[in-house]
Amino acid sequence: MTQFSLNDGSVVVVIGSGAGGGTVADVLSNNGVGVVCLEAGGRLDPADIVTNEAEMFGKLTWLDERQGSGIAPPPFPVWNCKTVGGTTVHWTATSVRLSEHEFHARSYYGDMAGTTLADWPLKLADLEPWYSVAEDRLGVTGTHGIERLPASNNFLVFEAGAKRCGYKEINTGNLAINPAPRDGRGSCLQLGFCTSGCAVGAKWSTLHTDIPSAEQSGHFELRTEAMAVKLNHDNNGRVTGVDYLDSDGKLHTQATRAVCVAGNTVETTRLLLNSRSGQFPDGLANRSGQVGRNYMRHVMAGVVGVMPGQVNLYRGAHQAGIIYDERHHDEARGFSGGFLFETVNFTPESMARFLRPGGWGKEYAKLLEQYERMAAMLIVGEDPPMAGNSISLHPTRKDRYGLPVPVIHYEHHNNSKKMLRYGLDRGRRIYEALGAEQVVEMVDVFPATHNMGTARMGNDPATSVCNQWGQTHDLDNLFISDGSLFPTSGCANPTLTIIALALRQAEYLTELIQSNSL
Amino acid sequence: MKRRDFLQLTVSLAFASLGGRAAADGGAAGIPGDNGELLSGVVYQLFPHERLDKDVYEQVTEQLSGKIGQSAELTAMMDDALDVLAGNGNERWPELTQQQKTASLEKIQQTPFFRFVLNETLGGIYQHPRTWELLGFEGSSLEFGGYINRGLDDIDWLPE
Ligand SMILES: Cc1cc2nc3c(=O)[nH]c(=O)nc-3n(C[C@H](O)[C@H](O)[C@H](O)COP(=O)(O)OP(=O)(O)OC[C@H]3O[C@@H](n4cnc5c(N)ncnc54)[C@H](O)[C@@H]3O)c2cc1C
Numbered sequence: 259m260t261q262f263s264l265n266d267g268s269v270v271v272v273i274g275s276g277a278g279g280g281t282v283a284d285v286l287s288n289n290g291v292g293v294v295c296l297e298a299g300g301r302l303d304p305a306d307i308v309t310n311e312a313e314m315f316g317k318l319t320w321l322d323e324r325q326g327s328g329i330a331p332p333p334f335p336v337w338n339c340k341t342v343g344g345t346t347v348h349w350t351a352t353s354v355r356l357s358e359h360e361f362h363a364r365s366y367y368g369d370m371a372g373t374t375l376a377d378w379p380l381k382l383a384d385l386e387p388w389y390s391v392a393e394d395r396l397g398v399t400g401t402h403g404i405e406r407l408p409a410s411n412n413f414l415v416f417e418a419g420a421k422r423c424g425y426k427e428i429n430t431g432n433l434a435i436n437p438a439p440r441d442g443r444g445s446c447l448q449l450g451f452c453t454s455g456c457a458v459g460a461k462w463s464t465l466h467t468d469i470p471s472a473e474q475s476g477h478f479e480l481r482t483e484a485m486a487v488k489l490n491h492d493n494n495g496r497v498t499g500v501d502y503l504d505s506d507g508k509l510h511t512q513a514t515r516a517v518c519v520a521g522n523t524v525e526t527t528r529l530l531l532n533s534r535s536g537q538f539p540d541g542l543a544n545r546s547g548q549v550g551r552n553y554m555r556h557v558m559a560g561v562v563g564v565m566p567g568q569v570n571l572y573r574g575a576h577q578a579g580i581i582y583d584e585r586h587h588d589e590a591r592g593f594s595g596g597f598l599f600e601t602v603n604f605t606p607e608s609m610a611r612f613l614r615p616g617g618w619g620k621e622y623a624k625l626l627e628q629y630e631r632m633a634a635m636l637i638v639g640e641d642p643p644m645a646g647n648s649i650s651l652h653p654t655r656k657d658r659y660g661l662p663v664p665v666i667h668y669e670h671h672n673n674s675k676k677m678l679r680y681g682l683d684r685g686r687r688i689y690e691a692l693g694a695e696q697v698v699e700m701v702d703v704f705p706a707t708h709n710m711g712t713a714r715m716g717n718d719p720a721t722s723v724c725n726q727w728g729q730t731h732d733l734d735n736l737f738i739s740d741g742s743l744f745p746t747s748g749c750a751n752p753t754l755t756i757i758a759l760a761l762r763q764a765e766y767l768t769e770l771i772q773s774n775s776l
Numbered sequence: 777m778k779r780r781d782f783l784q785l786t787v788s789l790a791f792a793s794l795g796g797r798a799a800a801d802g803g804a805a806g807i808p809g810d811n812g813e814l815l816s817g818v819v820y821q822l823f824p825h826e827r828l829d830k831d832v833y834e835q836v837t838e839q840l841s842g843k844i845g846q847s848a849e850l851t852a853m854m855d856d857a858l859d860v861l862a863g864n865g866n867e868r869w870p871e872l873t874q875q876q877k878t879a880s881l882e883k884i885q886q887t888p889f890f891r892f893v894l895n896e897t898l899g900g901i902y903q904h905p906r907t908w909e910l911l912g913f914e915g916s917s918l919e920f921g922g923y924i925n926r927g928l929d930d931i932d933w934l935p936e
């Protein structure tokens with residue numbers, strides 16, 4: 259195994275080994291650039307991954323204290339993982355590209371009061387080649403000649419109802435899940451426990467692909483249970499090293515040539531804010547004041563239908579079903595931007611927790627007894643950025659690393675409320691078209707699973723944190739490599755776009771390093 | 777325990793593992809006397825499935841009492857909460873009507889103790905294989921080669 263010394267300033271330090279970090283680390287190291295990857299979590303063996311939701315939740319989840327305010331659930335505002343592979347161990351693998359209009363939200367939607375809408379500093383055409391590489395690396399169904407996954411009962415209900423409502427673009431989705439063995443990964447057995455980590459490796463995760471590939475390059479060192487706590491800089495606008503705590507709580511500093519931060523938005527933001535200094539009193543790379551602002555997490559709600567016959571929605575991949583018909587922008591619906599319908603699974607426990615949070619009593623128990631007959635879908639929609647939706651540091655509370663606890667504040671914009679109302683009504687109709695006996699809406703009950711916006715890209719250093727390469731305007735050798743970069747959210751699940759941006763960034767950074775311009 | 781710590785505790789329990797599996801071992805003797813009886817009554821009232829084996833409720837109550845017994849804070853909170861329930865007239869819990877039971881639980885449903893019990897009970901009951909059987913959830917299918925050839929698309933009632 260390759261090892262780098264702490265004072266080897268030639269390495270790129272990548273913080274986080276999930277979608278963004280794993281991708282950047284793999285490309286850089288295979289380009290011959292030395293990489294030290296700091297990962298706060300430990301590394302699971304394949305044998306540690308079992309098909310038990312509750313047990314895996316304990317093994318995977320980031321459980322250090324966070325606080326939510328507004329409609330972000332107070333004790334558990336964000337759901338992500340602390341483990342090698344990050345949240346890609348746990349994700350449901352929906353991999354959809356953004357649409358052209360979503361790169362130009364400000365131009366298309368106009369001046370939406372109360373928002374900080376902006377156009378991306380790049381367009382779909384710039385990202386298309388990288389989307390294609392990303393889809394190939396992940397093995398996304400419906401791309402590169404890869405078949406789509408077979409239909410499950412939950413999908414068949416969703417599809418039949420949608421057709422009755424006049425929807426046309428419906429399929430089992432674009433998923434980073436192998437229908438047949440590919441790229442050293444097995445095929446999906448439809449276990450239905452995708453969020454527990456895929457026990458057969460059919461679902462793409464940096465744990466199974468990018469990290470092992472980086473390790474084989476000979477230019478990569480992974481340090482697990484290594485929590486980055488501060489980025490140090492010099493007077494010439496360069497990051498010089500990364501302070502991190504090891505598993506015994508001992509502090510080390512890794513010297514560095516460049517840093518890529520991919521801690522999944524909340525942690526990326528916290529690290530920048532915690533790295534404040536005399537030169538950067540409001541947080542590193544925060545001359546614009548935008549770090550931590552414009553936090554987005556998608557309009558997200560669930561619809562559960564109690565159907566006339568059995569559905570057994572737990573059988574099969576979590577999210578193998580998408581209706582694309584509402585993803586366009588059409589002001590006639592009464593709101594800007596679009597949304598996707600996606601099928602979703604719940605175990606009895608998660609159904610009991612989310613169907614009616616805090617619910618109890620005879621009626622609730624009766625409703626849950628209809629579990630076999632339940633069909634379920636999510637609405638995933640574009641939420642506009644707002645300056646007040648933010649990630650900030652708690653003034654007094656510290657977590658077990660001694661770091662200020664992050665406070666996540668999120669409110670719906672009026673546009674999102676209108677989209678929600680419309681989407682929930684349409685979702686309800688899909689199940690009612692098939693004679694659903696009861697339809698239950700799950701609104702504002704989920705912790706955030708998609709995190710975006712708090713270090714936005716833009717051309718103007720006064721109003722954005724990073725340029726189109728994810729390079730911070732304030733420090734040339736500091737890069738952001740996760741969803742924090744998104745100026746707007748679009749409605750597609752974010753990870754494919756995070757990966758496409760990370761691939762593009764990694765090639766750009768390689769060029770800078772190899773031409774000695776950094 | 778401060779409120780915030782308490783919330784934190786509930787989070788780490790929320791959705792998760794500690795609920796069902798962890799601690800049948802801790803103080804199985806549980807909570808003695810009237811409080812014990814009251815607690816088991818509460819557990820049933822939270823998710824009363826008539827066709828679910830009463831053993832399941834007993835196991836959940838036992839685990840719950842074990843956890844409460846190990847924490848002075850929880851024990852104190854329980855005593856307060858159960859005082860409210862017990863002080864509901866002269867009847868003992870088992871003799872209350874269904875309506876009276878629900879009404880008295882509603883009185884304490886905002887307390888942290890109630891939320892703790894609700895969270896634990898939910899985990900304990902809905903992670904239990906007997907409940908899965910009742911609800912028709914088949915659980916892990918890895919050992920059977922997945923659902924791919926085991927009912928993935930066996931739906932038979934959809935209209936043409
Ligand atoms: C239930 C669920 C389902 C999802 N399904 C989908 C889906 O279907 N499609 C989709 O597109 N997206 C999905 N997502 C979102 C997806 O998981 C994330 O978008 C993606 O993983 C983000 O990549 P990332 O690299 O930013 O962060 P992560 O993948 O979360 O990786 C971040 C890593 O950084 C580490 N880290 C953080 N801070 C530090 C630090 N200071 N020092 C060292 N290490 C640190 C963390 O431990 C973690 O391992 C889902 C998320 C959840 C929770």
Ligand code: SF4
Nearest residue numbers: 446447449450452456
């Ligand atoms: S459903 Fe498929 S992808 Fe999901 S965990 Fe099972 S085998 Fe893996």
